[in-house]
Amino acid sequence: MNGEKFEGWREDITRQALSAQSLTDLQSVRHHWLGRRGKITEAMKELAKLSLDDRRLVGKELNFLREHATDLLNRCEKNMALQEESRQLEAESYDMTLPGIWPGTGLLHPITRTRRLIEDVFLRMGFSLEYGPEIEDEWYNFEALNIPANHPARDMQDSFFIDLPGMVMRTHTSPVQIRAMQRYGGTLPVRILAPGRAFRRDDDATHVPMFFQVEALVIDRGISLADLKGTLSTMAHELLGDDVNTRFRPSYFPFTEPSMEMDVTCASCRGEGCRVCKGTGWVEILGSGMVHPQVLRNGGYDPETVSGFAFGMGIERVAMRIFGIDDLRLLYQNDMEFLSQFGSYTGRPGL
Ligand SMILES: [Zn+2]
Known part of the structure; x- marks a missing residue:
């Protein structure tokens, strides 16, 4: 070494x-x-x-x-x-400037957006939301609403009956009125809005077998037609704009007396008269009236001491008006291209 x-x-x-x-x-x-x-x-x-x-x-x-x-x-x-x-x-490491993977966020359906708009208007007026079953007891769907078995109104509504005896796919959201009155148990005031699905055996350009309605019921001492007209006019202006006019026409429903339909200014001609409104300048938007005394009794309220009003409205019809859709069936074809036109990520809360 x-x-x-x-x-x-x-x-x-x-x-x-x-x-x-x-x-x-x-x-x-x-x-x-x-x-x-x-x-x-x-x-x-x-x-x-x-x-x-x-x-x-x-x-x-x-x-x-x-x-x-x-x-x-x-x-x-x-x-x-x-x-x-x-x-x-x-x-x-990763490059934070690269575009991310878009998760494909969904949009609310125009009917959902419309329903929420309507709810928004009524919640601000002190109403609360009320729901009921879609498979309904015939008593709630008909009898309690003053539509007895032999009543011509039952012919007007082609119902889907199901295998359970005495049960029906509800033909309107009105049975929620009776259920709400029972739930309130005679207390005042009743101020409810009931949105939901309804079912009828209709299928053509202006009817589908499953559709959405919204129903309202107000019961208190001294409720009059003036309250009904004021509430519904407010709703029409909130939903359709301040320049929309309303008019009320006498009508007939078994569960209200007197009954009225509300028309609003035709959107196509702004009241001038056109084919859509058959030259009248008006289009019908809802049915309403003062709650029939028998219906109040069926719900456990005394028509001698309280009174009320109610209305029912098709949500599709309002959605078509708000979004300018001219064919009801387009709302149910699940065409994303079509529906995405009406999406919104911003705007009012809940829309
Ligand atoms: Zn018109």
């Missing part, structure tokens, strides 16, 4: 450590020199065979070498670990 040999080793260690490409490379360099059978370790074992003088000299050289190797490899490993970490971070 001599100094030149160790000088060669020193160069080898330095070169190998600095040219390592990975932590694994560095580990094998360390193993090669400092491992249990590494070159420096083995050389140290050989020291015992040397003379005392050589042992001192060579031992010193070997100690220097071992310190150099340990120190250099430690520093290289530390450096390499940092490099590998940053390489990994770079590989895992």
Whole structure:
């Protein structure tokens, strides 16, 4: 053993450590020199065979070498670990300026938006929402609303009957009136809005077998036609605009007396008269009236001391008016291209 040999080793260690490409490379360099059978370790074992003088000299050289190797490899490993970490971070990082994956947010259906608009108007007037079953007891759907079995109104409504005796797919949302009165148990005031589905055996350009209605009922002491007209005119202006006029025509419904239909200014001609409104300048939008005394009694209220008004309106008809849709069936064809025209991400809360 001599100094030149160790000088060669020193160069080898330095070169190998600095040219390592990975932590694994560095580990094998360390193993090669400092491992249990590494070159420096083995050389140290050989020291015992040397003379005392050589042992001192060579031992010193070997100690220097071992310190150099340990120190250099430690520093290289530390450096390499940092490099590998940053390489990994770079590989895992992402470009925040790239466009994201659009999750395909849905839009509210025009009927849902219209229903919420209507609810919004009435909630602000102090009404509360009320719901009832879609498969309804015939008593709630007909008798309680003053439509006895032999009443011509039952012919007017082609009902879907189901296998359960005495049950029917409700033909209107009006049974919710009776259920609400029972739930209120004679307390005053009753001020409810009942939106929901109704079912009739109709299917043509202006009727579908499943449709949406919204129903309102107000009962209190001293409720008059003036309250009805004021409430419905307010709704018409809120939904359709301040420039819309309303008019009330006498009509007939078994559950109201007197009964009225409300017309609003025709949207197509703004009241001038056109084919849509058959030259009248008006289109019918809802049926209403003062609650029939028998209906009040059926709901547990005394018509001698309280009175009330009610109305029922097709939501589709209002949606068509608000969104300018001219064919009712378009609302139910689930054509996304068509429906997405009426989507809104902004605007009033809940719409
Ligand atoms: Zn018109």
